[in-house]
Amino acid sequence: MARRHCQALSCCLVVVLLFILASSSSASTLEHMCKYVATTRKDIGYDYCIKFFQANKTSAAADNRGLGVIATQISRAAASDTLKRIDTLLASEKDKKIHARLSDCRVLYSAAVNLLEVAANLNAVVSDTYTCENGFRVLGVTSPLAAEDARFLKDCSIALIITSTFW
Ligand SMILES: *[C@@H]1O[C@H](CO)[C@@H](O)[C@H](O)[C@H]1NC(C)=O
Secondary structure, eight states, X not given: OXXXXXXXXXXXXXHHHHHHHHTTSOSOOHHHHHHHHHHHOXXXXXXXXXXXXXXXXXXXXXXXXXXXXXXXXXXXXXXXXXXXXXXXXXXXXXOHHHHHXXXXXXXXXXXXXXXXXXXXXXXXXXXXXXXXXXXXXXXXXXXXXXXXXXXXXXXXXHXXXXXXXXX
């Protein structure tokens, strides 16, 4: 039981990181994003993706970056709930082997909660960088920070990709 939960969690994290990486192309919809997820991850599928986002009503009107934020929030809440459930199970579990497995899962879920927080923060940082660049675009002038912003976005993406390899 616990093992299956852990595997489901790592799948979920891959998806969240995919969302964040995919969030560079703005102006899309929930349906678009879920179609993208369904083609990238056949094991997850369109219907599951839509159902996943129903946990937050604002997802219906969110753009890609918003969906990335919402996805990390939903996943983080789920990981926190599971962490509480693991603590309850640990308190009453007498079997040493099962206890040890549950402890392994506890480490994993604690890491997940922290990782998702980092992912959400990185996503916010990436989003701010786009806002910075858009400010110049709206004025119709070339951004004096274009090189720095582009480089920073690449650096952040590398950070996200490396973070995702932990799973
Ligand atoms: C839904 O997502 C928005 C935007 O990220 C967030 O501000 C809000 O707290 C979320 N609502 C719930 C119920 O999680």
